[in-house]
Amino acid sequence: MAQSRHETPASILIIDDHPLLRRGVAQLLELEDDLELVGDTGEPAEGVRLAGELDPDMILLDLNMPGMDGIQTLKALREADFAGRIVMFTVSDHEEDLVAALRGGADGYLLKDMEPEEMVRQLRQAALGRMVVSESLTALLAEALRNQRTAPATPDIHSLTQREREILRELAAGLSNKLIARKLDITEGTVKVHVKHLLKKLNLRSRVEAAVWAVQEGIDR
Template identity: 55%
Template structure:
């Protein structure tokens, strides 16, 4: 049975901000904060235990920062959508987080109502980026788009999986669509990312979008 609410994990080392976010999110129908972590280490453990649908991750944390936390999450096979929520507008930070596997990058000074909208958009499979950073993201991902035909290295099954990834489907839904196990989907995703030379589902999806636009 599908979960009635979108389960969200908060990873941020500021207790007051976490409590405020949790209250804001829990008051919104269909959203539920399933856990809170005050450090990257605790966040990784909770992500592995709770398997949330979405993780809101702070970038500048004491000890293990958001970048290292994200890398460990992806290395551990956590396929929850991860949206960075930070104060940093630096191009290098945006680039590093997306290349490490982030699905979104939002700024903490955005309006609360806008944050809730972006959370829901991310959960539906969309890439969410603060409007002020849209041009930055485009310039970061442009080199990836210059590959001649990177998808030809994939098997037919990997193509099927990749197309569903590009539609924003989580591994569980891809498994249902293709009538294979979720574990098998994870293996396919890991292999196709390696073959394509990209580090995140977002970068892989961009390649699919580019190919479709060229074919149309």
């Protein structure tokens, strides 16, 4: 199976709390002369340290680990200025995890139940700089993309006018447009206009999202 490449093999570090799985990957990679396992650990913190020390071309990172989880580790690696490829390696087929990983700067997201040959193929692609995602997740990926806001992940309260903030506060208190109108002594239609504008500015898709955002930002009260 080993396809020879001209250059030096891609160095790989694996961070995964399952020893057996680490060994499995090690054996798999031994068969490939263009992929070389240079380190492995079950400790996220140790993994971050090793990343700095070994500076591998690629890190295979488990998403589900005790203590610091994969996403945190991912962030820690990026904050430690690790510039190589980071491929998440997990059993989770949840959209949230996928999205969190990619948003967190992962270059790939592979499921652990994939076939070894497929695994090698994907790792090779990743080493070449391509973003890889398990095929069975393409639907999820599409879904995530569709659900995604196109703009700033951090909308800004300051982009709202005084009135819009006022409307948002009431909205987050659970009031309907009609009740907001009554309270602020304007018509329901006007409230709707403000809500519409505020949703557009914050790039949210419903009053529920607006309410949740407002609460989390502490806009209420």
